Every structure is written in structure tokens, then in C-alpha cells.
Amino acid sequence: MPPAELITALNDAQAPVIAGHTNPDVDALGAMLALGRVLPAPDKAVVLPGRHLSRRLRFMLDWGRVPMADAARVARADVLVTVDAAGPGRVSVPGEWTAVEDKFVINIDHHVTNPDYGRLNWVVDSASSSCELIYRLIVAAGWSLDGVTASLLYAGIHADTCGFTLPTASAETFEAMAGLVRAGADVEQVGARLYRSHHPHEFDLMRTVYHNTRLVGDGRIAYSTLTLAEIQAAGCTPADIDDQVSIPRSLSGIRIAMLLSEAEPGLVRVNLRGDESTEILPLAISLGGGGHAHSAGVRVRGPMDEVVRRVLDHAVSFLGPSA
Ligand SMILES: [Mn+2]
Structure with missing residues (x-):
């Protein structure tokens, strides 16, 4: 279960910015975009690396449709949420980490090497993926989960478990998948985009x-x-x-x-x-x-x-x- 203070901090954020890791993978993108869609703040944005994004994953941005933060928007963020980023040096922010480290950093991740670099840290190394954590967070916080958000999270969990072929795919993971499918995750489209769309x-x-x-x-x-x-x-x-x-x-x-x-x-x-x-x-x-x-x-x-x-x-x- 995510800690109550994490949910409170996310509910209270006025102008949060969400960042993932450099060269974001499906899990990082899914977690960032899904969180960007569900946070209650009226003004929220994600940091997306235009140039450093695999061509195959651009569809996730089209699905997610969360405003993108430039350096100025990051500078005025009251909360910086990092997802799937194992260390501060891995966080994809414009410029150096030192420029943002004084912000209220919320660190959500599943890498065992994560050194808890945030003010608030929710690092669960037994979780299959950051997307599974975001799913648990959405359920615990009571935020509404639409089909697009569910598809993004489904994609991240599917990718990080290599299609449920790794031991990280637990009963809890499959329970999350069931919840995501019930919420409208488009299983066929995720499969098509991830595995049958090679340029x-x-x-x-x-x-x-x-x-x-x-x-x-x-x-x-x-x-x-x-x-x-x-x-x-x-x-x-x-x-x-x-x-x-x-x-x-x-x-x-x-x-x-x-x-x-x-x-x-x-x-x-x-x-x-x-x-x-x-x-x-x-x-x-x-x-x-x-x-x-x-x-x-x-x-x-x-x-x-x-x-x-x-x-x-x-x-x-x-x-x-x-x-
Ligand atoms: Mn991951």
C-alpha cells in the first residue's frame, strides 16, 4: 500500500511536474503519463525527451496527451515527481539535477539500487514495474482510472515483465492487470503497438x-x-x-x-x-x-x-x- 503521506502530498500539489529516466522505456513513459492524467492538480506537466525517445514508443505520447514541461515550467513546479528513475543522475530533467534538487521531490520506483533520493520515497523493489505501483496508488487514492490511463499502465507492466515471463510477475501483478482490463485497457492495441509495429x-x-x-x-x-x-x-x-x-x-x-x-x-x-x-x-x-x-x-x-x-x-x- 502506498503511504498516506504520499497520497496527501500528491493531492496537495498545485503545479507538479513528473519526470522519468533518460531514454525512457515503456514502464517509465506509462507511469509518467498515467500519473500526469490522474493527478488532481489543475496545472500539471511531464518532462518528455523529444530527441531521446524510441520511435516505437511515440504512440504513448499520443495516447497520454499530458502537457509537456519545458525548463521554465520545471523551474516553477512546486513538486517534482520522479518515476522509474533509479537515482538522481538518471532523472530526465532539463539541465543538471542540482537545479531541481531543492524542490519537493517525490520518488516512486521499483529499482533495488534506488538510494531514496526524494523528500518522500516510495520504492518497492518487489514490484514488477513502476506502472504497477502507479496502479496501486490510483486505487488507494481513489483517483478515476479511464481506459487510456489503464492502457498506458498495462503497457508498462507488460513490457517490464517481458510479457509476464519474468519472476517479477506476481499474483499482485496479475490482479493489477485484471483491474486495468476492467477499467478498459485495450489489450489488443497495446500488443499491436509494442510487438507488431516495428518500423x-x-x-x-x-x-x-x-x-x-x-x-x-x-x-x-x-x-x-x-x-x-x-x-x-x-x-x-x-x-x-x-x-x-x-x-x-x-x-x-x-x-x-x-x-x-x-x-x-x-x-x-x-x-x-x-x-x-x-x-x-x-x-x-x-x-x-x-x-x-x-x-x-x-x-x-x-x-x-x-x-x-x-x-x-x-x-x-x-x-x-x-x-
Ligand atoms: Mn521499470
């Missing part, structure tokens, strides 16, 4: 991820790489990298899957996944990242080939000798 450019990007997938560490680590040139050759941008790590992850018998993609020259984004027996969060943390037990990420500075070698060496020694 040909994104398809080309997936082809490259398949092509570049390799096995190392006696077949226990599957990884793929995308250089900036390969991303651009496919007609995409680094913002289009979201869940392509599911491609190396789909190989049988592996314990760790990784996608290393060049975010900009000299900066490599590493998406990490561990199988059910392998918690890769310590590996991500040792590289300077964070996330969840079995799904984490990190950005590593350095030339692509050097970072790939370093991260692979790290992962191989993390697993230790094979049995």
Missing part, C-alpha cells in the same frame, strides 16, 4: 543485433554489439535501442546476455540480463551502473572495441570457471 529501420537494427551476436565464456555469455555507424546505417539513432538485448537473451543455455551499443563516440551503453540463477546486478554495479537483480545497465566511457573487451573480461571473471 523497417528498427527491423534492420534487429537484423544487425542478430548478425553480431556471439557466445563467449564457454557458451555462458551471449552478447551483441552496435556501433554508432551500424545504428545509423539501419536508419536509427541510439534512442531506438530499448529491448534488443532480448535477442542475445533468447539463446538457450546462457547465463548472461549483453548488448553493447555506442550511445555517442566514446560512450558505450551496456544492457545486461541474467538468467534465473544469475543476478547480474553486482556486475553492473562493479562497472558503475545499477538496476534490478536480473536486468541492469551501465554506461562505460572509452572506445567501443576497448569497452567491449573490458566488459566481456569482467563478465567472464564474474561467472568464474565453468563447471
